[in-house]
Amino acid sequence: MEELKISTKENKPLLDKIQDVSFRRGIVFPAADIYGGLAGAFDYGPIGTLMRQKLINFWRDYFVKSEGHYEIEGSLILPPKVFEASGHLAKFCDPLVQCKECKSMFRADKIIEDKIELNADGLAPKELDEIIAKNKLTCPSCDGAFMNAREFNLMLKTQVGSVEGNVAYLRPETAQNIFINFKRVAHSMRAKLPFGIAQVGKVYRNEISPRQFIIRVREFEQMEVEAFFAEEQLDNPPHFEELADEVLPLLTREMQAKGIKKSKNVTVAEAVQKKLIPNAAMGYYLAKEKILFEEVGVNTELIRFRHMLPKETPHYSGGNFDLEIKLSIGWTEVVGNAFRQQYDLISHEKHSGTKMAVQHTNGNVIPFVIEPSIGVGRTLYCILESCYRETEDRDWTWFQFPPTISPYDVHVYPLMKKDGMEDKAQEIFEELRGEGFEVAFDTSGKIGKRYARADEIGTPYCVTIDYDSLKDDTVTIRDRDTMKQIRVHLEDLNDVLILLLSSEYAFDEVEDIIAEQQK
RNA sequence: GCACCGAUGGUCUAGACUGGUCUAGGACUCCAGCCUUCCAAGCUGGGUACCCGGGUUCAAAUCCCGGUCGGUGCACCA
Incomplete structure (x- = not known):
C-alpha cells in the first residue's frame, strides 16, 4: 500500500506535483475555489505572496533602481482611445468562424488567406462573411459550410459610469500606461535620454482556453520596463561593458528554419557585432534577464532567447526575443523582449495630438523603445519547477530556493x-x-x-x-x-x-x- | 470554443456498473494532550468530504439533464 502510494506520486507529472504542494502549503489557490473556481484565475496564498514580493523586490532593485529608471503604477482600466492608438482594438481581435457540420473553429482571416491568398487582415466580420460566401469557402477538415464570423476580442471590456455603453477596457499589457504617461514622467522627473520607465501590475486577456495551472491565465502580472533611447544611443547603452561578455543562449531565425531546437551560446558583444540581435541595448537587457533568472533560482541551462519569427511579431517590431524556459510542459515564453521602435509614441502622438518628442542634445526627438516584459506568475512557476527536489536523504519533497526568493x-x-x-x-x-x-x-x-x-x-x-x-x-x-x-x-x-x-x-x-x- | 473523459475531507483513495445497513470506510496530513535533548514513523482523543443546480424515485454519493472546474486532442495564444 505504502509502495503503491509512492509510485503514483513519482509517476505524477511535475506540474501536478507543483500544483499539489502549492495548494497544500499556501503558495497559490484557485480563485473563488469554494464556488467551483473561475478558469484562468488564481490567488496567491500567504507563502506565494511572500515569494511574489521577494521576486518583485529583487527585480525592482536589479532592473529599476540600479538603472535609475522611474517606476510608475498605472490605472488598470483605460478608455478605448488608448487601444485605438495602440492597435489593440484592431489587432488584438480575432474574427472566428465555426463549421456548421463538425463545429471546428477557425480564424476567418486565416482561412481566406490560405485558400485565395487575399490579405484579410483587419476586415470586419461582415466583410469576411461576404468573401467566404463569394468564394464558397468551406471547412478545411470536413468541407462543411461556415456559420457567420464573430469577433473575438482578447481584451476584457467593461462599462464605466451610470450611462450604458460608456465602454472601458482592462489593459491587456502594462506598456500603454507608460507610453501615455511618457511626457508627464519625462517632464516631472526632468529625465534625459536614455532613461527607462518601469511598472509592475496586473493585465487581463480573455484567453480562449486557459490551461496548465498558472501558465495560461486570464489575469496575470507583468514586471516591465520601457527603456527609451535616442536612435544613436541604441548601440551604446549605459553600462554596456559590464555585461558585454555575458553569454546568451540564442536561437536565431536561421536555426529555427533548419529545425534546430538547441540554442547556441554567443556573448552579448558578439551577438551585437554579428547583428544576431537588433542592437546593444537589447543585448544588454537579455543579459540582465539571464542573470536575474539565475539569481532567483532558475537553472540557466533551461533558458534560451528565441528570435520571434516575422509572423509572430507585429509589423512595427524591430526584432523580438522571447526568453523561453524549458519546463516539464515544454518551452514556455516567460519574458517578451520587444524592440518597439518609435511605434507607440508616434501612434499616441497622432491619436492624442500630444507631442511625444523630448529634448535631446540639439533638438527634440521621439525615442526608440526596448521593452523587457517579465511575467511574474510564469517566473514564479519556473522557480517552483527549477527548485523542486525529491531526494534520497529525505522522505518529503522540498524546494531548494535561493534566499532571494524563499518565502x-x-x-x-x-x-x-x-x-x-x-x-x-x-x-x-x-x-x-x-x-x-x-x-x-x-x-x-x-x-x-x-x-x-x-x-x-x-x-x-x-x-x-x-x-x-x-x-x-x-x-x-x-x-x-x-x-x-x-x-x-x-x-x-x-x-x-x-x-x-x-x-x-x-x-x-x-x-x-x-x-x-x-x- | 468544439469533441471525449473525469470530479468523494488538506492529499491519495474505497463505495457508483446492480439506488437502501453509507449516521460515507481507510491511509497520510491537520489540531489538542501525553511521550520525546535534533530530521515527518510512539500513544490517546478530535476535526474535516460526496463540485453546483434541477429532475427521476418511497429513497440519490450512486441514475438522468444543465452548469462549473479539471485533463487530453483540435483550434487559439496581439
Whole structure:
C-alpha cells in the first residue's frame, strides 16, 4: 500500500506535483475555489505572496533602481482611445468562424488567406462573411459550410459610469500606461535620454482556453520596463561593458528554419557585432534577464532567447526575443523582449495630438523603445519547477530556493515545548523579526517534522533552541541543503544569518569565519 | 470554443456498473494532550468530504439533464 502510494506520486507529472504542494502549503489557490473556481484565475496564498514580493523586490532593485529608471503604477482600466492608438482594438481581435457540420473553429482571416491568398487582415466580420460566401469557402477538415464570423476580442471590456455603453477596457499589457504617461514622467522627473520607465501590475486577456495551472491565465502580472533611447544611443547603452561578455543562449531565425531546437551560446558583444540581435541595448537587457533568472533560482541551462519569427511579431517590431524556459510542459515564453521602435509614441502622438518628442542634445526627438516584459506568475512557476527536489536523504519533497526568493529566511523552533525552551525561542523569533528577517515560528509536533515542513516551503535555515541554549545562550542552525547543523552564540546569530543568506559562503565555512572574528 | 473523459475531507483513495445497513470506510496530513535533548514513523482523543443546480424515485454519493472546474486532442495564444 505504502509502495503503491509512492509510485503514483513519482509517476505524477511535475506540474501536478507543483500544483499539489502549492495548494497544500499556501503558495497559490484557485480563485473563488469554494464556488467551483473561475478558469484562468488564481490567488496567491500567504507563502506565494511572500515569494511574489521577494521576486518583485529583487527585480525592482536589479532592473529599476540600479538603472535609475522611474517606476510608475498605472490605472488598470483605460478608455478605448488608448487601444485605438495602440492597435489593440484592431489587432488584438480575432474574427472566428465555426463549421456548421463538425463545429471546428477557425480564424476567418486565416482561412481566406490560405485558400485565395487575399490579405484579410483587419476586415470586419461582415466583410469576411461576404468573401467566404463569394468564394464558397468551406471547412478545411470536413468541407462543411461556415456559420457567420464573430469577433473575438482578447481584451476584457467593461462599462464605466451610470450611462450604458460608456465602454472601458482592462489593459491587456502594462506598456500603454507608460507610453501615455511618457511626457508627464519625462517632464516631472526632468529625465534625459536614455532613461527607462518601469511598472509592475496586473493585465487581463480573455484567453480562449486557459490551461496548465498558472501558465495560461486570464489575469496575470507583468514586471516591465520601457527603456527609451535616442536612435544613436541604441548601440551604446549605459553600462554596456559590464555585461558585454555575458553569454546568451540564442536561437536565431536561421536555426529555427533548419529545425534546430538547441540554442547556441554567443556573448552579448558578439551577438551585437554579428547583428544576431537588433542592437546593444537589447543585448544588454537579455543579459540582465539571464542573470536575474539565475539569481532567483532558475537553472540557466533551461533558458534560451528565441528570435520571434516575422509572423509572430507585429509589423512595427524591430526584432523580438522571447526568453523561453524549458519546463516539464515544454518551452514556455516567460519574458517578451520587444524592440518597439518609435511605434507607440508616434501612434499616441497622432491619436492624442500630444507631442511625444523630448529634448535631446540639439533638438527634440521621439525615442526608440526596448521593452523587457517579465511575467511574474510564469517566473514564479519556473522557480517552483527549477527548485523542486525529491531526494534520497529525505522522505518529503522540498524546494531548494535561493534566499532571494524563499518565502522565509529562517524558522525558529524550540526543540520541545517544555522547560522554558518555548519562551526562549519566542524571544529569539521576535528579535530576528525586529532585525528585518522574514521569520516563522512553530512549536507543534516533533522537531523533525518541523524541519520537514520548513523544507517543503524551501526555508533555507532553521534555528533551534535546545537545553544547551538555556545554559549557554547558543543555538543550532540547520542547513536545508545539507541537513547539517552548526552551533552559534546568540550574540553572533544575526551576523551568521546575514552571512548565510548572502549565499557567498558554504555552510561549513561560516562557523570558521565567526571563530576567526572572535580571536 | 468544439469533441471525449473525469470530479468523494488538506492529499491519495474505497463505495457508483446492480439506488437502501453509507449516521460515507481507510491511509497520510491537520489540531489538542501525553511521550520525546535534533530530521515527518510512539500513544490517546478530535476535526474535516460526496463540485453546483434541477429532475427521476418511497429513497440519490450512486441514475438522468444543465452548469462549473479539471485533463487530453483540435483550434487559439496581439
